[in-house]
Amino acid sequence: MARVVVDVMLKPEILDPQGKAVLGAFGRLGFDGVASVRQGKRFEIELDGEATPEAVAEIERAAATLLANPVIEDFTVHVEAGV
């Protein structure tokens, strides 16, 4: 068993209305000192077997087609240690 984590973020130049809304709430609720918020998605994927290079490559393929929209989003894939 291994866990692969995919983090998906909007590309930096793309508007993030959710992040903007959270930033607004920071101010309203009195959390000071925050300049900017961007919100993303995290997927924790449990593999049936080991995180072989092939298995990770397969997850990368899934990330590019299913989990992220590469037109407006970037993603990173990493194997989480010690699971």
Added chain:
Amino acid sequence: MIDTVELAGKTPDQPQPWDELGLKADEYQRIRDILGRRPTNAELAMYSVMWSEHCSYKSSKVHLRQFGEKAPASDALLVGMGQNAGVVDIGHGYAITFKIESHNHPSYVEPYQGAATGVGGIVRDILAMGARPVAVMDSLRFGPLDADDTHRVLPGVVAGVGGYGNCLGLPNIGGEVVFDPSYAANPLVNALCVGVMKHEDIHLANATGVGNKVVLFGARTGGDGIGGASILASESFDDSKPSKRPAVQVGDPFMEKVLIECCLELFEARVVEAIQDLGAAGISCATSELASNGDGGMYVQLEKVLLRDPSLTPGEIMMSESQERMMGVVTPENLDAFLAITARWDVETAVIGEVTGTGRLIIDWHGETIVDVDPRTVAHDGPVYERPFARPEWQDELQAAGPEGLARPAGGDELRGTLLRLLGSPNLASKSWITDQYDRYVLGNTVLAQPEDAGVLRIDEETGLGVAIATDGNGRYAKLDPYTGAQLALAEAYRNVATTGARPLAVTDGLNFGSPEDPAVMWQFAEAIRGLADGCQALGTPVTGGNVSLYNQTGDTAILPTAIVGVLGVLDDVARRTPQGFRESGQVVYLLGETRDEFGGSEWAWAEHGHLGGRPPSVDLAAERELAEILVNASRDGLIDAAHDLSDGGLAVALVESVLRYGVGARVWVPDGVDPFVFLFSESQARAIVAVPRSEEVRFTDMCSARRFAHQRIGVVDDGGELDVQGLFTVPVEELRTAHESTLASAFEG
């Protein structure tokens, strides 16, 4: 180092990426001639976007003039073409503004955001006129229903149209969806918005009044939607910049909602002289258009623009298509009041410049002048092309290959089978899977919405004054004959509006074609405009504005020539509107108009035989006018309880739609001496079916006779739960419903 006007004067030979920005060699030379030097990078960015086909209409301008030259005299037209949107008088001091706009290519690249920002853009156009947006519509074209790409594009587009419109709280009251192989990889997303105001609230986007402040407000400017500007990024050597600028914009409907309310309050408080929305070409477009429509000069300090991404270069800032931004012109005395209102709505605002009388648009970047141009040369005096056009060689062959030889169904069983298959064919199938994703009744003024013939809105609660709007456009008809096809689109939208009881007043058009550099496409375009302009003249409905989208093609294959026509009509009292569905058992069904053997370009020929050839149905605009008057008068006088126009799929499909609306039944007979197949499926124009209460039957037929308009008693409404075409076949209503409603749902679910 920033490329300044001063530097440009000293370095005339510096190579510039005009080619990558889409300019032709002679266009680049013309810019140099106008300026008397090479353009700065920022000026080059500005000219390249403003002289693009999309912004300058350089291929279409010479043809579009016909809409003005042939415009019928109309008392209703308050603002014509050339502003953000046309404005029409509907009485009682109310004015309506409406316009259709395309967002085709962005919707192919990123379906959800492309379609969403298409809605957002047209809503801001309407808002800029001073009107409150009250409804949207969408006219969509996709590749074949079973194509993989349609399954990528359609759900995203529909979710985007619905997501943005629903978040804004605007009802989506109509539109159409058509599938055809030519739209694979070239989907069409045309969005229409309707706005309401009082006559005295009309605002024109002109920057007048020397000394008035130029204000940018709304969302911050980011790197979205920058196409060619990234090429200019070489002027900066900053490594921290994002490596790739996407040409996709992401919208924020909640920001837009705030912006709507904020702008309306600014207008109401009379603290703003003019507002211009920022759409294609962003600040480049807004500054040059505002300036050249007004006193002719403007001075802008570009570094005052609030940025989301501080690494943007001046050229990128000028080209950014970040959404939900507006530019206002404010007198110095009103500035504090203006800023108080935007602050109250939490809308970020920056004073970026002022109106001048110099006749120049001057833009500085941290004290150095980077743009110094005559704004007219940017916004209005761009290149104009008389593109060669020629009737394609294949046109004769296409018209000669008519549908006459196609096998026609004979006998009750075959006719029944044909009807059920047509009902389930992608173009005739119920679009409720799509339209159910749109909020159709928010705001509480929607009187009729999909699947009715036209969307109807109440405008004035006191009097019941309202408007009806329909969009139509049959690309197959136009392929067979673009002149006639454009008139058929107009005729159908006009008829749809009249079917609800509304008097048609004015037109907006979305013209979607292939490459203007192909003489065959240019001929289709020229013919379509000629047809539409002549048609509008004959029907007395002026074109108030619209949109042209060219280069919709893959390789050498253009899309079907698709002129989408939106017609606006007025109802004195929406309580009198005529709905589509049969309801009362015993009412008599009349067929109005002449039925001929017309199957060229028909849905039957396409769906059953994959055939497209021959001539489209003939157009008779005088008959359309007469039919419209009958439908409007019958509605006003309470002579009919239901009406439905006949179009794709002919009488049979119209009957089914009227039966399915409320789940009643109908008995219909084929008149003596008439071929049942032609009777049921011909697409002859200027026809409608109506349901007449027996008590009104004599008055109704007397009216038709007095006008010498063909009318035939073809059936009665009953509650038998089936459609019975006497002597031929019977289909239970539930079987009709399953055939009609399962196609889209089964294609996109599971």
